[in-house]
Amino acid sequence: GAVVSQHPSRVICKSGTSVKIECRSLDFQATTMFWYRQFPKQSLMLMATSNEGSKATYEQGVEKDKFLINHASLTLSTLTVTSAHPEDSSFYICSARSPQGTQPQHFGDGTRLSIL
Amino acid sequence: QKEVEQDPGPLSVPEGAIVSLNCTYSNSAFQYFMWYRQYSRKGPELLMYTYSSGNKEDGRFTAQVDKSSKYISLFIRDSQPSDSATYLCAMKLGIQGAQKLVFGQGTRLTINP
Numbered sequence: 001g002a003v004v005s006q007h008p009s010r011v012i013c014k015s016g017t018s019v020k021i022e023c024r025s026l027d028f029q030a031t032t033m034f035w036y037r038q039f040p041k042q043s044l045m046l047m048a049t050s051n052e053g054s055k056a057t058y059e060q061g062v063e064k065d066k067f068l069i070n071h072a073s074l075t076l077s078t079l080t081v082t083s084a085h086p087e088d089s090s091f092y093i094c095s096a097r098s099p100q101g102t103q104p105q106h107f108g109d110g111t112r113l114s115i116l
Numbered sequence: 117q118k119e120v121e122q123d124p125g126p127l128s129v130p131e132g133a134i135v136s137l138n139c140t141y142s143n144s145a146f147q148y149f150m151w152y153r154q155y156s157r158k159g160p161e162l163l164m165y166t167y168s169s170g171n172k173e174d175g176r177f178t179a180q181v182d183k184s185s186k187y188i189s190l191f192i193r194d195s196q197p198s199d200s201a202t203y204l205c206a207m208k209l210g211i212q213g214a215q216k217l218v219f220g221q222g223t224r225l226t227i228n229p
Binding site: 110 | 148150161162204215216217221222
């Protein structure tokens with residue numbers, strides 16, 4: 001069964017709206033979660049690494065003020081797309097990994113965001 | 117040059133065929149290698165996870181890692197229409213290294229009944 005839950009799965013909203021996406025690890029505590037963006041027929045692009053209790057680490061070219069990340073607990077990280085515009089429309093996917101360094105990442109089912 | 121190269125396909129084979137999917141990489145420090153399967157509009161699902169060189173088998177799936185050649189493979193035996201998906205290879209440095217995964221572009225696979 002799923003070990004990472006992502007919500008909502010689909011969002012359609014008007015330009016200028018802020019959208020919050022939640023990522024939960026279901027049966028383990030995740031000190032680190034990852035947020036990815038995926039364009040059609042392309043691979044996953046890492047946006048940021050979310051660390052519980054500290055600031056997220058953003059990849060080069062990703063706007064921190066645009067994509068706000070909060071990792072307030074060991075099982076929940078949120079990504080907020082602020083003042084979203086049509087160019088922010090994409091498939092956003094989170095992943096989580098157990099604290100044991102040898103374990104792989106497990107992914108949520110993604111959130112399809114469409115900004116009108 | 118990309119760190120991880122993967123032929124995007126598309127690859128189309130008849131049901132029952134053996135499928136071979138491959139990735140090459142340039143960073144010899146990668147130690148952990150993964151294959152994910154992604155259905156349309158879904159997140160990636162972990163299929164195989166291997167450490168260092170060698171083979172690993174799980175049902176109809178076999179993962180191979182050849183670190184000397186910087187080459188990894190995923191074999192699917194007795195392929196089924198339900199195997200139709202995009203397959204992504206991914207890899208990362210050792211435990212003490214960076215945590216983030218480096219993905220290949222993904223290969224779109226279609227199994228024809």
